[in-house]
Amino acid sequence: MKALILAGGYGKRLRPFTDEKPKPLLEIGGRPILEWQITWLKKYNIREFVILTGYKKETLIDWASSNADRLEVNFVYSVESEPLGTGGAIRKVKHFINEDFLVVNGDILTNLDVSRLTPMSIALVPLKSPYGIVEVNGERVSRFIEKPTLYDHWINAGVYRLSPDVFDYLPEKGDIERTTFPKLAEMGLLRAVKFEKVYWRSIDSVKDMEEAGQEVGQLV
Numbered sequence: 001m002k003a004l005i006l007a008g009g010y011g012k013r014l015r016p017f018t019d020e021k022p023k024p025l026l027e028i029g030g031r032p033i034l035e036w037q038i039t040w041l042k043k044y045n046i047r048e049f050v051i052l053t054g055y056k057k058e059t060l061i062d063w064a065s066s067n068a069d070r071l072e073v074n075f076v077y078s079v080e081s082e083p084l085g086t087g088g089a090i091r092k093v094k095h096f097i098n099e100d101f102l103v104v105n106g107d108i109l110t111n112l113d114v115s116r117l118t119p120m121s122i123a124l125v126p127l128k129s130p131y132g133i134v135e136v137n138g139e140r141v142s143r144f145i146e147k148p149t150l151y152d153h154w155i156n157a158g159v160y161r162l163s164p165d166v167f168d169y170l171p172e173k174g175d176i177e178r179t180t181f182p183k184l185a186e187m188g189l190l191r192a193v194k195f196e197k198v199y200w201r202s203i204d205s206v207k208d209m210e211e212a213g214q215e216v217g218q219l220v
Contacts, residue, residue, distance in 0.1 A: 002097065003046050005037065007106035008054030008080050008089055013205055022056040024106035025063055026209065029216035032063070033203060036109055036219060038071050041102070044114050047073045050096065052089040054080035087176035094167045103176075105158030109212055110200040111219050117161035120184065121191035125200045127153040154192070157200055 007024045017026055024034040038049065053060050057079050064075045078093045090103060100119050112123055126149045133145040156177065169180045184190035199218040203209055 001046055001099070001101060002048040002050055003041050003102040003104055004050045004052055004090060004093065005034065005104055005106050006052050006086050006089060007034070007060060008052055008083065009106070010055045014203070014209070017206070017209070018056075020056075020059070022053070022060050022106075023203065025056075025060060026203065028109065028203065028209060028212045031216075033107060033109065034060075034064070035067070035071070036216070037104060037106075038073055040111060040219065041104075041114065042071075042073065046102065046114075048076075049073055050076045050078060050093055052078045052080070052093070054083060054089075084173050085171070085175040087171045087179050088173040090162075090176060091167060091170040091172060094164075094170075097164055097167075100161060100163050103160040103162060105202070107203045108158045108200065109203065109216070109219060110157065110159065110198060112157065112159065112195045112198040112200065114159065114161070116195075117159070117193050118191055119161060119163045120166065120189055121161050121193050122181070123157040123159040124154040124192050124194045125157045125198065126151045126194075126196060127155050151196065154194060157195065158202065 005024065007022055009023060010018065014023060014026065025032045028036065051060060051064060061077055068075050076096065080089060084092060102114060117123060128149045129147050132147055135142045135145065166180065169183055170176065171179045181190060199215065201208060201212050203212060
């Protein structure tokens with residue numbers, strides 16, 4: 001199975017770190033996010049990676065080409081001349097896909113078991129509150145809970161297993177999360193797989209980078 005890595009974004013919220021390199025090459029715990037992802041997916045016998053790139057594409061391609069042998073994987077590159085969105089970027093490699101494939105956002109760190117994903121499914125993880133929660137009994141504060149995980153709320157983990165049928169629903173330009181997934185859900189064609197006890201973090205801010213650097217031991 002091939003894994004498509006969505007790596008075309010500008011990473012504006014992570015400037016100045018993304019002024020010289022794309023977000024998937026930002027180092028967490030001494031290794032680029034992309035390398036963490038490859039190490040994770042290799043555990044499930046995935047060795048073929050399609051890098052969907054745009055911003056700082058030369059830097060990303062140079063890194064991947066230089067490290068393919070060391071990581072024992074193969075890379076193929078799809079380069080956007082203009083931003084296509086996640087849906088358009090996936091659609092662009094339609095000619096290269098003839099079986100089920102994985103799609104992974106290029107800014108996440110996780111250890112979830114991708115073998116649990118079924119065709120046309122998305123991985124969900126419980127929402128972790130960025131704030132502490134105050135429980136109240138009547139007018140009295142009963143307790144404080146520091147940044148709890150809310151198992152009654154689930155979020156898109158940015159990891160998908162899709163079949164070639166998805167290309168019939170992908171936009172030429174636009175995000176899969178805003179166009180294709182709502183349409184598939186409405187048609188009853190999209191499955192969800194919940195992952196409760198896994199490590200997952202999206203790297204969206206400098207604070208995320210700092211905290212993830214202290215947590216990467218959970219990925220080894």
